[in-house]
Amino acid sequence: xxxxxxxxxxxxxxxxxxxxxxxxxxxxxxxxxxxxxxxxxxxxxxxxxxxxxxxxxxxxxxxxxxxxxxxxxxxxxxxxxxxxxxxxxxxxxxxxxxxxxxxxxxxxxxxxxxxxxxxxxxxxxxxxxxxxxxxxxxxxxxxxxxxxxxxxxxxxxxxxxxxxxxxxxxxxxxxxxxxxxxxxxxxxxxxxxxxxxxxxx
Amino acid sequence: xxxxxxxxxxxxxxxxxxxxxxxxxxxxxxxxxxxxxxxxxxxxxxxxxxxxxxxxxxxxxxxxxxxxxxxxxxxxxxxxxxxxxxxxxxxxxxxxxxxxxxxxxxxxxxxxxxxxxxxxxxxxxxxxxxxxxxxxxxxxxxxxxxxxxxxxxxxxxxxxxxxxxxxxxxxxxxxxxxxxxxxxxxxxxxxxxxxxxxxxx
Numbered sequence: 001x002x003x004x005x006x007x008x009x010x011x012x013x014x015x016x017x018x019x020x021x022x023x024x025x026x027x028x029x030x031x032x033x034x035x036x037x038x039x040x041x042x043x044x045x046x047x048x049x050x051x052x053x054x055x056x057x058x059x060x061x062x063x064x065x066x067x068x069x070x071x072x073x074x075x076x077x078x079x080x081x082x083x084x085x086x087x088x089x090x091x092x093x094x095x096x097x098x099x100x101x102x103x104x105x106x107x108x109x110x111x112x113x114x115x116x117x118x119x120x121x122x123x124x125x126x127x128x129x130x131x132x133x134x135x136x137x138x139x140x141x142x143x144x145x146x147x148x149x150x151x152x153x154x155x156x157x158x159x160x161x162x163x164x165x166x167x168x169x170x171x172x173x174x175x176x177x178x179x180x181x182x183x184x185x186x187x188x189x190x191x192x193x194x195x196x197x198x199x200x201x
Numbered sequence: 202x203x204x205x206x207x208x209x210x211x212x213x214x215x216x217x218x219x220x221x222x223x224x225x226x227x228x229x230x231x232x233x234x235x236x237x238x239x240x241x242x243x244x245x246x247x248x249x250x251x252x253x254x255x256x257x258x259x260x261x262x263x264x265x266x267x268x269x270x271x272x273x274x275x276x277x278x279x280x281x282x283x284x285x286x287x288x289x290x291x292x293x294x295x296x297x298x299x300x301x302x303x304x305x306x307x308x309x310x311x312x313x314x315x316x317x318x319x320x321x322x323x324x325x326x327x328x329x330x331x332x333x334x335x336x337x338x339x340x341x342x343x344x345x346x347x348x349x350x351x352x353x354x355x356x357x358x359x360x361x362x363x364x365x366x367x368x369x370x371x372x373x374x375x376x377x378x379x380x381x382x383x384x385x386x387x388x389x390x391x392x393x394x395x396x397x398x399x400x401x402x
Contacts, residue, residue, distance in 0.1 A: 120395075122395060122398060122399065123399075124399070124400050125399050125400040126399065128400070155395055155399070156395075158389070158394075158395035159389050159394050159395055160389075161389060162388060162389065162390075163384070163387045163388055163389065163393070164387065164389055164393050164394075164395060164398055165387060166398045176383075176387055179380055179383045179384050179387070180384045180387060182377075182380045182384070183364070183380050183381045183383070183384030183385070184384070186364045186365060186366060186377055186380070186381060187363060187364055188359070188360050188361075188362060188363065188364065188365055189363075192364070192365050193359075193360050193365075194321075194323060194356055194357075194359035194360055194365060197323060197325075197365055197367045198323065198324075198325070198326055198327065198356070199325050199326040199329070199369075
C-alpha cells in the first residue's frame with residue numbers, strides 16, 4: 001500500500017528565492033503544487049487551472065459553506081482559498097502536496113491539519129533581502145522598504161513553523177528542503193509503520 | 202551561539218546491523234556515543250570508560266537517589282543505566298548524543314526527555330533477520346529462534362518511535378540515519394530559531 005503523501009505548507013517573505021526553490025523541487029513529479037481558487041478575474045495570460053482555479057463568488061461561498069476550503073481569505077474584495085478536495089485526492093494518490101501560502105493562512109492550516117509539515121524559507125539576513133530586492137531594479141526605494149518591513153513582520157512567524165530553511169546558497173536550500181521531505185517520510189506519524197515496512201515475504 | 206546537540210535514542214533487535222550503522226555514523230566526531238554505567242564486573246578485555254563505566258552498587262544507588270541516572274534497569278542482579286551528566290555535558294557542547302538502548306529503556310527516556318529523537322532500526326523482514334542470524338553460524342537453532350522471537354517482540358514497539366529506518370541495504374540505512382539527523386537540526390523545536398539563523402550583520 002502506498003503511503004499518503006505529505007502536506008507541505010511553505011511560506012517565505014518575497015525575495016527569499018522561494019519560487020526558485022519550489023521550481024526545482026517541483027521538477028520531481030512526486031510533488032504536486034496546490035493551485036488556489038479565486039474569485040478575481042483572470043489577468044492577461046493567466047489560465048484557469050494553471051495560475052488559479054477561477055470561480056464565481058457564489059461558487060466560492062458555496063464551497064466555504066460545504067467545508068470545501070482548507071483555508072481562505074478575502075483580499076481587495078476577492079476571495080482566495082485552497083480547495084480541500086484536490087489536496088486530499090493528491091495526497092491519497094501518494095503525492096506530496098506543496099501549499100505555498102502566506103503566514104496567516106499557514107497558521108489557519110496549522111490549526112486544521114495537525115499532520116501538515118510547516119516549512120519557512122528565510123533569507124540569510126534582512127540586509128541581504130534588501131540587497132536582493134534592490135538588485136532586481138524594478139521597484140522604487142520606498143516600495144522596497146515597504147517589502148522589507150513586510151518581510152520582517154513575516155519573519156516573526158518563522159519560529160511557529162516546524163522547520164526553517166535559510167536560503168543563503170540556493171543549492172544548500174534545495175538540499176535542505178529535500179532532506180526534510182525524506183526525513184518526514186521516515187516518520188512513524190506519517191505512515192512509516194512497522195507493518196508497512198516489514199517485507200513479510 | 203552553538204545549538205544544543207540532539208539526543209538520539211536508538212533501538213534495534215539484534216541482527217539488524219545497528220552496530221555497523223552506528224560505527225559508520227560515529228566516524229563523525231560531532232556524534233558522541235553515550236557509555237552506560239554498570240555494576241557488573243568487567244569481562245576480559247573490557248575497559249572502564251570504553252565499554253562501560255564500571256561502578257559499585259553503592260555508587261550506582263547513590264546516583265539513582267540523586268537523580269543522576271537518565272534511566273536504569275536491573276538485569277541478572279546488576280544495575281545498568283545512562284549517566285545523565287555526561288549526556289547533558291556533551292549536548293551542551295553541541296554534540297549529538299547517541300543512546301543505544303533496548304525498547305523498555307527507550308520508552309522510559311521518552312517519558313523523561315520530550316526533546317529526544319527516537320529511531321528504530323528494523324530488518325527488512327523477520328525472515329531476513331533469521332537468515333542473517335543463521336549466517337553468523339555461531340549459535341544453535343533454538344538460540345536463533347529465541348532471538349527471532351525476542352526481535353519480533355521488540356518490533357512491536359517500533360511504531361512508538363519517531364522514525365523507522367529499515368536496514369535492507371546498509372548504505373541506504375546509513376544515509377537515512379544522516380537524513381534524519383540533518384532534518385532534525387532544521388527544526389525550530391531543536392533550536393533552529395529565526396534569531397539564530399538570521400545573520401544580523
